[in-house]
Amino acid sequence: MLSKKILYAFTLLFWLSLTSFAQSEEKTMVKKIEVTGSAEEEIVPDEIYFAITLKEYLGDNKKKVVIDKLERDLYNAARKVGIAEENLRIEDIQSYNYDWYRRKRPQREEFLASKKYTIKLKRLDEINSLFSYLDAKGIQSTNIDRYDHSRRDEYERDLKIKALQNAKEKAEYLLEGIDERIGGVLQVTEVNTGNQSSLRYREMSYARMEMAQAESDQAPSIEFQEIKLRYEVRAIFEIR
Numbered sequence: 001m002l003s004k005k006i007l008y009a010f011t012l013l014f015w016l017s018l019t020s021f022a023q024s025e026e027k028t029m030v031k032k033i034e035v036t037g038s039a040e041e042e043i044v045p046d047e048i049y050f051a052i053t054l055k056e057y058l059g060d061n062k063k064k065v066v067i068d069k070l071e072r073d074l075y076n077a078a079r080k081v082g083i084a085e086e087n088l089r090i091e092d093i094q095s096y097n098y099d100w101y102r103r104k105r106p107q108r109e110e111f112l113a114s115k116k117y118t119i120k121l122k123r124l125d126e127i128n129s130l131f132s133y134l135d136a137k138g139i140q141s142t143n144i145d146r147y148d149h150s151r152r153d154e155y156e157r158d159l160k161i162k163a164l165q166n167a168k169e170k171a172e173y174l175l176e177g178i179d180e181r182i183g184g185v186l187q188v189t190e191v192n193t194g195n196q197s198s199l200r201y202r203e204m205s206y207a208r209m210e211m212a213q214a215e216s217d218q219a220p221s222i223e224f225q226e227i228k229l230r231y232e233v234r235a236i237f238e239i240r
Contacts, residue, residue: 037167077133183238
């Protein structure tokens with residue numbers, strides 16, 4: 001008899017626990033809507049990192065034009081264009097000899113040094129001005145390494161806020177269609193959009209640049225586009 005009472009008490013306790021859990025679940029269930037908001041903007045880069053490689057070469061008199069002279073010319077040219085010295089940085093140093101493998105009987109090999117520099121610019125037209133002061137034969141190659149904007153963080157912050165505002169507006173007009181109203185935000189998640197910046201510069205030797213200029217009497221071709229920033233957020237709002 002006692003064991004039946006104990007069994008009944010356990011059964012009653014279990015049933016009350018289930019009822020309480022079900023009521024708790026009903027109370028915590030919230031109607032919600034999930035939407036994605038976005039915002040984008042195009043900005044003109046004001047930090048352009050231009051790479052230029054200088055190389056020693058043998059002049060018409062077979063005398064080597066040394067890298068020290070080419071480097072001084074580069075710093076002087078940068079100063080004339082208005083580029084601060086701290087915006088020039090050496091990236092790499094090499095030496096090479098292109099003719100040794102052509103000789104059946106090796107002679108005195110003339111190793112030629114090269115240096116790669118990165119120059120921080122504000123405008124693309126500074127490149128053409130820089131070229132006008134440099135020795136064409138002493139330039140091996142040039143290219144745009146990277147580019148950015150000095151206020152990129154500010155643009156990103158504003159775009160993320162606009163993306164969240166866009167998500168809220170979207171949730172509001174979607175709910176208006178079914179006579180519902182938006183409540184508070186329950187969750188916000190940033191979506192990785194893989195922002196792509198567009199800027200193209202055709203890498204070429206200065207000898208080829210000089211040929212192109214001789215034919216067209218124009219500066220080297222530079223194709224330029226703005227940086228496109230785009231951000232998305234996924235937001236969950238309560239439905240009142």
